[in-house]
Amino acid sequence: MRSKPIVVDLDGTLIRSDVLVESGFAFLRAFPLRFYAPLLWLARGGKAMLKTRLAEHANIDVSVLPYDPELIAWLSEARESGRSLVLATASHERFAKGIADHLGIFDTVFATNETINLSAGKKRDALVAEYGEKGFDYVGNSHDDVPVWQAADCAYVVNPLPGVARAAHGNGNVERVFESRPSTLRVWAKSLRLHQWLKNLLIFLPLLAGHFADDSHRVLAAIIAFITFGMCASSVYLLNDLLDLEDDRHHPVKRKRPLAAGAMPLLVGLTLFPVLLFAAFGIAFAFLPWRFGAVLGGYYVLTLAYSTVLKRRVMVDVVVLAGLYTVRIVAGTAAIGAHLTFWLLAFSMFIFLSLALVKRYAELHSMKERGLVKTRGRGYVASDLSLISSLGTSSGYLAVLVLALYIQDRGTTALYRHPQIIWLACPLLLYWISRTWIIAHRGGMDDDPIVFAARDRTSLCVITLCALIFWLAI
Known part of the structure; x- marks a missing residue:
């Protein structure tokens, strides 16, 4: 049994993300008018100050971060066998400790604070000072991890960035490479x-x-x-x-x-x-x-x-x-x-308002099915469903009314020899709008309505028939 601790990197290794970027966008979302502040923090105190200030102002829900399930399963098995697990990261200690507490498998945490950015050589020095040269195994993924692997006994490489695997193998101590990335294309x-x-x-x-x-x-x-x-x-x-x-x-x-x-x-x-x-x-x-x-x-x-x-x-x-x-x-x-033209603009606004309401209705319907009362990041509640449905169907029918009025316009006769044929498109659109809303009402609208229409055979038939009608009217 190996007694040496397993030291695990965070960004790109334990999680398929980067806490610095996560916290940066969380800050921008919370304080959009202060978009310049991170640049000032970086200029004044370097990465350590930047990460510290972001940790003070931004919140990240560590429970939903994209953890690597294969790596966590392997780490859990190692811990059950008696190995000590250490989280060592260049991310700020506030986030690192939150992640360690959430997972509940780490015994120790090394992380960045206001005075030191624990990355690359500084991380290596901290680990060597604590465990000694070759006194630990290390799990990482980036070029910054190469000097740490050099000081480690065994190296474990997780979804390496380009060139990292070759550099890691150059040390001659790579024990395993974890690859769990989906197809790039x-x-x-x-x-x-x-x-x-x-x-x-x-x-x-x-x-x-x-x-x-x-x-x-x-x-x-x-x-x-x-x-x-x-x-x-x-x-x-x-x-x-x-x-x-x-x-x-x-x-x-x-x-x-x-x-x-x-x-x-x-x-x-x-x-x-x-x-x-x-x-x-x-x-x-x-x-x-x-x-x-x-x-x-x-x-x-x-x-x-x-x-x-x-x-x-x-x-x-x-x-x-x-x-x-x-x-x-x-x-x-x-x-x-x-x-x-006035007609094209008016028709577009009404039909697209109906489709936008379909999209919001579908999200609310899904939320209600999951037992939630209020949407996250939106201002809607489950009881808004009936009102949204009423507004959406009305808007869709108004679009058909605009099309009917367009047929009677004098300018239409200059474009079409038989404009009366376009009347056939009106019941088709009424049918399609009504069917779209029924599908949404039954919980079957799980995509953007326009994308749904492009994949739906009935919708494609309606679009084809409408195109044929306009062509016959020319």
């Missing part, structure tokens, strides 16, 4: 929410509604707009997931998002979202009219406001969501140099 696709790019197909609606599909220049502009809008949207999704880490981890579905689950490192998300954002605006201003860039900027600002503040305001959140759907149509209009 799948993680990236899910993190960027490529399936949500379906919403950006709304950019092509002005192209079709204005009968510009035979204009190759406008078609190319719409395609570029679709790509840039998707990049911008993915950037926003990443930022939103970083800001919502804790709330997502308490959600039965959202906790599986890569950043919340630890499948994608927080530093990757932190780096990727500005890269996508700058690339999107660079392409937009290089190849599209400036109006499109302005709309894209407005979308980003509105989405940022929604992610940080507005989504916690009752009813404001659904109106903003409807607006974010509609902005895609405005962006498509700006990209092809067309004019936004």
Whole structure:
């Protein structure tokens, strides 16, 4: 039996996350107007002061952090066999002790405090001073762990960063390598929410509604707009997931998002979202009219406001969501140099308000099924279900009324030779809206309604029939 203690690193090893980044975004969420404060703390006192101040101002729910289950199972077995477990981390001692207390398997904690940032060589020196050279085994994952492995008896490597495994093996004392990461391509696709790019197909609606599909220049502009809008949207999704880490981890579905689950490192998300954002605006201003860039900027600002503040305001959140759907149509209009019509704008606002309310209704329904009274991070309560349903169905039916009035407009006759055929689309939309709400009422709406429609066979049939009706009316 080995008597030497097993020393375990925290960030990226015990948890598939980084406490410094977690606490930084927790601070930004709590104090968005003080976004500059961490930079000042870092400049004045280095990482030790930064981590200490964040620990004083930010709270992290350690019970929902993405722990590595395979590693914890192995550590628990080692402890049962008589091994002493030590948590040694560069994270602040407040968070480290909270995690140790939550897991209940560690005997000792070494961590950063206001005077020392316990990382790399400093961690090695502290452990050697306590246990002696080769007096402990060490579990880590990063380049900062390499000097600690050199001083350890046995090295254990967990989901190593690029180049770390090779450096660790260079010491000749690697006992085991733990690999539990999912497929990188799948993680990236899910993190960027490529399936949500379906919403950006709304950019092509002005192209079709204005009968510009035979204009190759406008078609190319719409395609570029679709790509840039998707990049911008993915950037926003990443930022939103970083800001919502804790709330997502308490959600039965959202906790599986890569950043919340630890499948994608927080530093990757932190780096990727500005890269996508700058690339999107660079392409937009290089190849599209400036109006499109302005709309894209407005979308980003509105989405940022929604992610940080507005989504916690009752009813404001659904109106903003409807607006974010509609902005895609405005962006498509700006990209092809067309004019936004009253009818398209009115129809969009009503139909998308209905879909936004469907989304909120589905979340409330799921919450009620789990026996909860109030949503986490939202202002809704379970008793709001009936009111939201009433508002949502009314808004959807108003969208159909707008379509009916559009058929009677004089301008419609200039675009369609047989505008009366469009009347056939009205009962189809009434059916689809009613069916969507019934599905939500029965608890079957477990995704964004537009994404649901893209995967639902009946919805696709309705969309196809509506497209055929408009084509016959031309």
